[in-house]
Amino acid sequence: MQAIQRYSSSTQENIKNLCMHFGFGPLETDLIPLSGGYLHKIWQAQTAEGSYAIKEITSAILQKPGMLERLRIAEKIGIAYESHGLPAVGALSLNGDPLILMNGRYYTIYPFIEGKLRDEPNLSLKHILIMGELLAKMHRAGVKLEAPIKPHYDIFSETYWQHLVSESKHAKLPFAPKLESLLPFILRCNESHEAHVEELNEDLILSHRDLHPENVIWNTAGIPQIIDWEYAWAVNPTQELISIALGWSGYITRSIRPKRFRLLIDAYKAAGGRVTINPVKAFQSFFANNILSWAEINITRALGLTTANLEEQTHAAKLTETILLDLAFVRDEIPSIKSLLNHV
Incomplete structure (x- = not known):
């Protein structure tokens, strides 16, 4: 918090x-x-x-x-x-x-909304089951707006990432060494995501796209209430499924729990949710489009490129340090994550 x-x-x-x-x-x-x-x-x-x-x-x-x-x-x-x-x-x-x-x-x-936000360590298996079923209902709802929405992907060039590394080092920001060490991994993720865009676009729905545990309030009746829709847009449903299964099974706390991951996936499929693309491709695209995009937002804030407020810059620098630890965790856990994805 x-x-x-x-x-x-x-x-x-x-x-x-x-x-x-x-x-x-x-x-x-x-x-x-x-x-x-x-x-x-x-x-x-x-x-x-x-x-x-x-x-x-x-x-x-x-x-x-x-x-x-x-x-x-x-x-x-x-x-x-x-x-x-x-x-x-x-x-x-x-x-x-x-x-x-x-x-x-x-x-x-x-x-x-009166209720509780539950971070991942405070979720029960019942919460995981409910979320898997709810996600399937969302994906089957066919929600549309009057005007069609084109998909949007944040894919930043190699030159741009190198520029952010250079500027972070020049500004002597504390996360600069970590960012530089992660650059090869970041560029590989970008490349993989870009290669999958055409396939992602073959099956799109309108959905939340940022449905981690802290964007759900459990009201006094124990019913989930979804908040923070500002990232909602067109998304491939399998891409969103993988992001939620990882987020609700411990990715955010850098300790993925396979039982929770499998429970959410099984609940989603039992409630009529469909897996429409290769789960590994879905994971690579979620990671690049969500996590790397979130990193870029905070790096530019920390550098003062999008805000002159010093308090915001300091806060963004701290957030960036946390995000880069998440990136390093995923880089090191790729084999075990791919093993989990085989379950999907």
């Missing part, structure tokens, strides 16, 4: 105005900063109409071309899942728009 965030008077004023625009009425208590967000700042706001989770989108992510519209569409995918009766916590919209601009900052607002 991330440290709880402080907030400024301008943030409080913006959120007060947001609540009034939505007709929630005035704030009844001070904002309550929420933990768990690695990129954005999140607060709980209590009004006469109810309790809401309000996310302030970090300006760093909006530096990427087209990102604002991508976030808007991603939130609409979450709303569409909710409208299909699936346990998605969709953003509230104002005049049809889930992204609200207030004094130069973008916000999204959600109903506040």
